[in-house]
Amino acid sequence: MAIVFLPMPIRRRIGGEPSLVVEGATLREVINNLEEHIPGIREELIDSELEDRVIRTISAIIDGEAADMGLRTTVGKDSEVHFLPAIAGGAPKLMPLNHRNEDR
Amino acid sequence: MTTTEKPQEFNVVGTRPIRHDGVDKVLGRALYGADIRLASMIYGAVLRSPHAHAKITRIDTSKAEAMPGVFAVMSGKDMPLVASGALDLGETVDDTAFTSDRIMAHSKVVYKGHPVAAVAAIDSNTGLEALKLIEVEYEVLKPVITLEDAMAPGAIVIHEGLIGSDLGEQVKNTNIAVHNRLEFGDPEAAFDQSKTVIERTFIISRAHQGYIEPHASTAFWAPDGKITVWTTTQAPFGVRKTISALLNQPLSNIKVTPTEIGGGFGGKIPVYLEPLAAVLSKKAGRPVKIQMDRRAVFEASGPGPGGTVKVKMGVDDKGKITAATADIRYGAGAYPGASIGAAASGIFACYEVPNVRVDSYDIVINMSKTAAYRAPGTPQATFASETLVGELCEIIGMDPMEFHLLNASKEGTRRPDGPLFPRVGNEGCLLAIKGSDHFKSTLEPSAEGKLRGRGMASGYWNGIGNKSSVTINVNEDGLVSLIEGNPDIGGTRTTIAMQAAEILGLPAEDVHPAVGDTDSIGYSDLTAGSRTTYATGTAAIEAARMVIDEMKKRVAMIWETEYENIEHIDGMFISKVAPDQKFTFKEAAGKLGQTGGPVALTGTVNVRGSGGGSFGTHLVDVEVDPDTGKVEILRYTAAQDAGKAVHPSYVEGQFQGGAVQGIGWALNEEYYTSEDGVMINSTFLDYRMPTSLDVPMIDTIIVEVPNVNHPFGVRGIGETSIVPPAPAVANALADAIGARLYQTPMNPGRILEALAAKQSGK
């Protein structure tokens, strides 16, 4: 059982609640269970290439510290889980390849 | 003065040995980026755009290629096309396509100084002559320089392909790369209930790290595909990853040797020259060295972002904060990535704020892409919040020290971005300043009619942990060599070696540290985020513990007993079964010959977070000449939480250096930019950094509230010290002249304007 704090865009989709209580002993289990409350969240949070960490523009913080073991990181019974923007504010969605260098 | 709680006993940590690399550095023998000289090496030069925003319609390099003494010429077409993707550099995440474009323009230039071509020639002067023969035609576009222009409806869009994120919604045709929001509670309702509410808008100048060593990189691309790079960088493994990604080369074919580094402050995290040197080297078949000149450093490397910060804060009748909101807008430069995340989490970190909202915007403009600059994003945001607090205290008639103490964040306080603080040193720093001679002293009025004032401010930087590797080799004479992967900008070889020495039971001098290249040490994240002494030190402790454990096995063999019977106490290996059997580390090391192979072990760590970060409080006395507006810093005291100071002299040095860098930002430093996006003050003469004559001695107080994440309680301390100076100076100036300034730099012109406005009754 962990309390999960959600970033603003996701909060809006569940009526503005800043946090949810979710079951799970690891970060992966927490995100899987979060999916039941917020369909599609798993795909948004998990790195599709590596599948063992959250996407690079988000830092998963468990009890104030980074999730050093990625999705395997242990989540305690009373843990707080935060999903925060990475330090630079996060690289935004970027241009597809054919949009740049078009005049080369 | 040092305030210590719950002291651990140390033999090495907390002492002040001479740094291991010191003799080389005072003799002038240490090799920095530009000092690399290789057989048959040639010299690169970079042609940079004179325009801040333009389409490249034609590049003709044929005349330069034909010039005697020129070995190779390149332009954007010589850089592989790389797809957009995440380039994870440990502390920040960049995009591969944007990074490739930033390093060498392809179809468009987006900042003055943007590289458009490069040459390699027999010497640097020949290279500079060759640049004049390269013909480039531009279709000049209107540059977008101010945040207002960049954000206006119908603004000229710098990157047509950029898809912005507005609170998670995708936005096309925009210069606003990211808009984030943090929110807890109901700030509006709380403001309505507040006794006093104050709102102000602050403007903060774009400012350069000002490291004295310009960027310099050398590369050799061998015929077998191996690329060797010598470069002045904070992130050798980041350079390796960037070259691999941008040039489509296997990661392990690239070896990066970090040279000594002449200052960085975050500005030597990004890659600028390395891929260009590599491409030119491949074409020329020789090693190629490229150096930036100072103007290129100012115009085309990444300073800290400028921008606007609007802050609103409410308090109840006792001065307790009820709510706070902020709107942070930073100009990222020509590609996204201003440090808005850290700014948003740091702006109210010194306070307990029950209702909070922070909006932050990462905005693309036609200037060079900003980079990390010491506590990235946070000095700007804290200039706003702490100067506002100073004015709030004036309005409600409360002593700022009492306001800080009443509202200070502490263990269990929720930071604006959510996480709870563990045990931290915020109150400890406030109390240290409150107890200082400086605080207790009376500021005497000037005998010459000058205006004097005193101000204080606090600041916070979280910092990071992350990955580090340290290898310890035990030599037969009982000394050890230690290899780590973090370039040493301010004495970290020694602070890392001291932590290993503490475990090994050796004096600091008997551990010989070296910074390895990317082939000779395990992966190590960058020297940044106040992580090196903290996280790489943790790896050194891990490696030293492994060495002691292995030595116990070897000593058991020598004494023909069981491993379980060997203890390591106070630096001695002792047999539990035969108490007269004792070895010092040196004695044991000298007897390893017949006990198996050498003892050479590597500790690796991925340290979780910083343990709550480091708080600091600064106190400053200023004197203003009312005729000229010139400001003199009369007295300065900086207190900061170091957790446990490994080498107190270098901790003090970080406090002092950050304070003076912050004073420069407060009083002098800015990018003075024309409407065309050209930086006008791109020399050290005009970009006026503090000299020895501009500042007094900087008094320091090391506060030690142990970090629960580190075996010795160490905190990363390198960055916090630049956060409080600007608001501390602003508050002192307000005390001196009786008027407030809301913009950096608080230079003589602005001070005279504020004085004149006050005299004319606004």
Added chain:
Amino acid sequence: MTQIPEQQFVHKVPVQCTLNGQSTEFLAAPYLSLLEILRETLGLTGTKEGCNDGNCGACTVNVDGRIVDSCLMLGVEAQGKNIETIEGVAPAGGLHPLQQAFLEEAALQCGICTPGFLVSAKALLEAEPNADEHRIRLWLAGNLCRCTGYDKIIRAVEKAREEMK
């Protein structure tokens, strides 16, 4: 293999000077600065380039007892001069009291400005053995340091001043 066009060479000027106590001769293209000659021609890379326009002092050398930004002096102007660089500050097998004091007082962090500061400070203490804090700060104002905030540099010079008395 690409054919590299033949380069035409500039007429170089022979220059004789005393460099770190040693009679030295080099050939200098007339447009090269003393800094370029020291670093590129003579391999003395202890003298650093920070700005190449005389504003940072990282390239400070001593010419006939005066401190000079070597980026602002031509190599050919060294003719007949007595020049000391950072490589000439330490006595054989030892350190100058300033160098020792810089180590003990932790007066360097990154170290890139250190050679320039040492050459400048040595000239000061030779000219003014009793220089006080203000004189030291004034004298060293032509040398920029971005790491230390100057505090420990000033203390190191004061310590060396006492050592040298």
